[in-house]
Amino acid sequence: MNMPEVRLSKKKLDPNEVRNDFPICSRLVNGAPLVYFDNAATSQKPQSVIDSIKDFYEEHNANIHRAVHTLSYEATVMYEQAHKKVADFIGARNWREVVFTRNATESINLVAYAWAFHNLSAGDEILITIMEHHSDIVPWQMLRDEKGIVLKFLDVDDEGALRLDELPEMLTERTKLVGVVHASNVLGVVNPVGEIVKEAKKVGAKVLVDAAQSVPHFPVDVVELGCDFLVASGHKMLGPTGIGFLYAREELLREMRPFLYGGDMIETVTTEGATWNELPWKFEAGTPNVAGGIGLGAAIDYLSGLDMNQVAAHETELLDYALGRLSELPWVKLYGPGKGRRVGVISFNVEDVHPHDVAGYLDERGIAVRSGHHCTQPLMTRMGIENAVRASFYIYNTKEEVDKLIEGLRRVMELFSR
């Protein structure tokens, strides 16, 4: 297993110390201590994030951008500050390049409706990969059906690595957008986005990076990647649900039309028409999720305190340990390339046992894993399966918890092979 390139500057992450910051880590589930391995679906929240939301409602609650009173001023500053924290976290040049949305899905829809819908025409091509989450497939299918755009899929090899060798011939002068998942929510593979951007730029295509599974797990820098758009969800990176973001290069955001229309996204309105507010408010119509944005800011403070290089190193150590232990079980089929950079996501199946049965039995032992198609049905079809079990790790997971998973899987095999 290749280690991510990390610069270890701060103290090594101790998951047992981290656990003290997460109230839910002391929960019992079905009488057993919770082992939470469903982090790719959503992460747990540290006390500081929970407190930031409580503090907002107890001390500062008001609508933003609308009043001169003290509470409104405080709420406005806190919400804007949260944009700045996200911008710094992903290396954006300017905080106005960060638009808050509900989640990664809404961010992709924003690009589809506000940019692609007006800039692409019949015969233009969008290239995405077969390993995209449905949220980076279905909006483009909508556009294909509405506008006659050609939607192409870059394949993976039998192990699940992207067929980069096919990329040059898939890109044409009609390719206007390339959409790529940075880290797969099924295979855990980290795709070489920098290389893909380089190829895409040769034909003048824009690149959208789905960073829902990368930004929470290792340092991501939008300028280094050279992408045009990048999306992520707050709830997968210790933040609350209902808040996510779109990063887009400033000049693109300036050119783009708004996505939703109404209050707060305008500068002036007459009976004849309207002009648009400055960035990023042009894309944040109506009262936004102020508390959610502040909670996301607190999540970023927490992650930055740990150091994202340490977060990545911890996950790699856990991933290597788990892959080693799972390889002791010959009746477990693991998916994904055996080499290359990966985040802490492992998908597998247990011979002759349905993934839902595996997940149901593990839950009886307090172990939360995901089973199903993981919103990646085209990838599942390519891999010749319908469902898989997925264990996904984060900062509070330990090797002892991995041991519990292995023990649980041994029991599953005993029970179901009777």
Ligand SMILES: Cc1ncc(COP(=O)(O)O)c(C=O)c1O
């Ligand atoms: C890779 C990837 N992209 C996009 C999404 C969509 O995230 P959300 O449901 O928060 O919009 C997910 C969620 O699992 C994901 O794993």
